[in-house]
Structure formats: C-alpha cells, structure tokens
Amino acid sequence: MKNSTISDYFNTICEFRQAHPVVKCQPLRTNDPGIMTVREALNGLKEILENKYEKFKGMALSAEISRGITNLPHVLYACILPPGQLVPNGIYTVICFDLLGRGALVGCVESKVTSKGLVTVQRKKKPGLLPIDVDGASERTKYNNVFVNPKEFYYPLENSEMLERHIAESLGLALSLLTLSISTKALTEVKK
Template sequence: MIEKEFNELCSFRQNNPPIKGETISTNSELVKPVFANLSAFRNKLEDRFRNYKGVDLKFEYSKGASNFPNILHVSILPPEQKVSNGIYVVICFDKLGRGAVAGCAESKTHPKGLDVIIRKKSNKDELLIDVDGGKENTKYNNTFANPKEFHYELVDDSDLINHLEISLNLVLYKLGYVSSSDLSVNELVLTNTLFTQFDPKNIQDAKERITREITDRKGQGKFRLNLLHAYNFQCAISGSTVQQILEAAHIIPYNGKDTNHVQNGILLRADLHTLFDLQLITIDSETYTIGIDDSLKNSEYKIYNGRKLNLPKTTEFQPSKEAIILRNKSKIN
C-alpha cells in the first residue's frame, strides 16, 4: 500500500542528505515531488485508519517553514493531540535514507511521561536509522516508547501496518479511547511497560502484587516442573541454569489445563520469555532455529539469532511443530 512512497522518500534522502549550513527552500522545485510523496503517504494512511475503532484521527506530514525539514515524518494524531504537544503515532524517516522508525511517540518539546527508549545517548552513537534533526526540537530518536525500524528497500508494508495498528491501540488506550478488553495479550504487556507510572505511596501493594505475578509467571506447579526436567534445568535458548529465573513459556497461550502440556512449552530465562511473548524472538517450526526481530539486531540478544534451541533429548518432550506453525501464522500470545 505505502511501499512506493516509503521507498521514494528514502531515495530522496539518499541523494540529498542534509548538509550542515546548507538549507533547501520549501519552494524549491527539488522538493515538490517529496511533498507529493508525503501527501500520498499521508492520504493512504488516512484511508486505512481514518476512523480507527470509532475514533476520528488526524493525519499530518512534515512541511517545514521556509526551509525544508531535515527529518521527514508522517503523524497519526488522536483528538486534541499535536506533534508539538501530545502523544501520537509517527513514522520518521532516516536523514540518510536508510529507512524509517515508527511507533508511539511523545512531543519532543512537551514530553508526556512515556517510558521512551533511549536510542541515541550521544552524538557519537551511530544508528542504522537516525531521526535526529539539526535543532534540539527536531531530535526525535529518543521520543519513541516502542520504536521499530523499517529498512530501505521496503518490499512489503504489512509489518509496518501491523506495527502502526499496535501503536495506535496503545496510544488510544493511554488516552482513554479504548479499554483493556480491546487490546491483545501482547498489547496489555506493552501497556504495563510503556504507560505504568511509579507511585511511591503504593510500595507495599506493589511488592505484594509483584510477588504474586512472579509466582504466577514462573508457572509454579506441574507444568513448570515438567519443563524443568524435560530441559534438564537449562534455558532452551541461553543455557542458563539459574532456576529462580527459569520460566514455563507457552507456545499456544494458556487456555485451560490442556495447554499445560510439555509439548506446548519451552523453558526460558525470564527476559527471553518476555521477548518470546512479544514475538521479538521466534522459532522456526522445521529446524527449531531461533530468529530475533530487527529491533534486537544491535542488542545483546543478537548472539541468539540463528542459534538452535537446546531441545529435550526425549522426542516426546520436544516442542510441537504444529503449535509453533500455528503461533507463527496467527501471531498469538
């Protein structure tokens, strides 16, 4: 749907990167096709998300003032939200044309308390996708709560559209336009990470809640015990043997005792369990090879990409290939 405009916007920046001290006028003939692509990109998103879940959204693209903007972006704005003062969903294009980063974001000049990801700590950091402009109020790298990179040349926009939907769900939930019942399991996990504010008055309640969650999360009981024995008390990905952080991960989400079958489980270290739930870590159903999402390719988790699961020696205890296929196809849990 939007691959053409995405790639042409990247191509423009590849051929015309921002140069310090040199500006391009917004009236220049050079940028007229860029504005046309931005407008088309915006219009296609509006056609797709205009009245999303009953909420009328606004769609804007970067126009600059007298000078053409260094960072091209297209924003999806809920009611009463502005790029300069609000929470919204945005696609920002890399200043060198290598792709774009998309997700929930907050105003650079008027932050709203999102738990943003620090993508760039200093000017010395080199990012694959860099969306920091020349001015302080146009440095967008660190304004995203759930940034995901999409690289040139974009062949299929389905992953981008899916990420925009997830991001919209989270923003609309934060702003009170949808309830938790409108969110998927993955999105509920994300809301707890992105939007939960610390309240020092509730420390004791939080301590009790966390203790309950850890107990539930570990899957105390027969399911976890079976997986511990099946995997020889080792994480299937990292090989960690620290039992306190080994958890029973479901391939197909828990739906009664029948899903607590050893073939529907994998023993994972707590952090890897979370990434698996968020589908940032995947498993090939034929080879049991581990794949990691592009957003993790420059993280400490890159060492697991292409690695094979440490499988139980007993075939009957190994993960169900059919369950993995179903999980990968339907993107569940």
C-alpha cells in the first residue's frame, strides 16, 4: 500500500471490519494470516500520522495503534500522543474505528483506564448500537464516552481534509487540556 493516503488506510480498515465484524465470543487471532491487510493498514496509518504530526505546535508527538496480544482488539484505533502521554494513562487524540466498519469516531480523549477528570460527551446512555459504535467487549474498552469533542466520519472517506482538520483541532485541544491539567496540579501542590 505504498503511497497510500489517510483516506486509503481509513477505508481499508473499515472494509476489513465490514468483512470481519465484531462477533461476541468469536475473536480473530493476531496470528491469523487473514488479518494481514488490517495490520498493514494500521501500520500505514500510524506512519502517516507520525510523519504529519511529528512536530505540532513545537512539540514532538508520537503515534500508537491497536495491536492485541492473542486476539485482534474489537475496537481498532490509531492514537496521536503528546509527550509523556500513554494510551492507558493520558490525554490525546484518537481515531477509533466502528465495530461494523461504518466509519470512525475521532477526537480528543482521556484514557479509559485512568480517567483524567475531563468533561466528556456521553454518547452512549443505554444499550444498543450507535451510528458509529466504539465500545469493545470489556469495561476497559468501552470508548464511546471518553471523547471531549467526538466527530463521526463515515465510510467511504473520499476526502480526508475534514478529518485532518478535526485531528489538528483535537490535538490543539489535547495540548490545551494538558497545560491546564499541569497548571491545576501545580497550584494544588503550592497550596499544600
């Protein structure tokens, strides 16, 4: 998939999920040769994100993708991480792909594992599927309600301009929230 664009990788990941939707108790093994196309697409997307957002507002950013140890995760994602932020403990920007391949949810998030106390949008209030659903099987992988500024992007993505604009806005928001968080923490320490 050399010379592929964000749209190409986005669409390939959605097509994979359409062909292999998440089915309860039927995981896809990470060593299954059938998942090579999605692995390549995720790695290609990671490479594009790392190159495009290597330096953002003077900060070096990094990218991470969903991997899975034994099973392919239900929710496939690509994260752009500010310095010092980790997927299980941080504030960052993410592209989370829908369980059925209908598109992706994109925006600034707080880690599901370690909440940072951000005001997030409660997208899912009751059982059932959303138009773009990014809740995995376990409580630790239910991502619908961790977004500060969620925006849905649907398959097929023909032009990535709006997606890239929302990614940049989300990165700016993540950096602002991190700065605010650090300032609040410093003030709390001074008051002690």
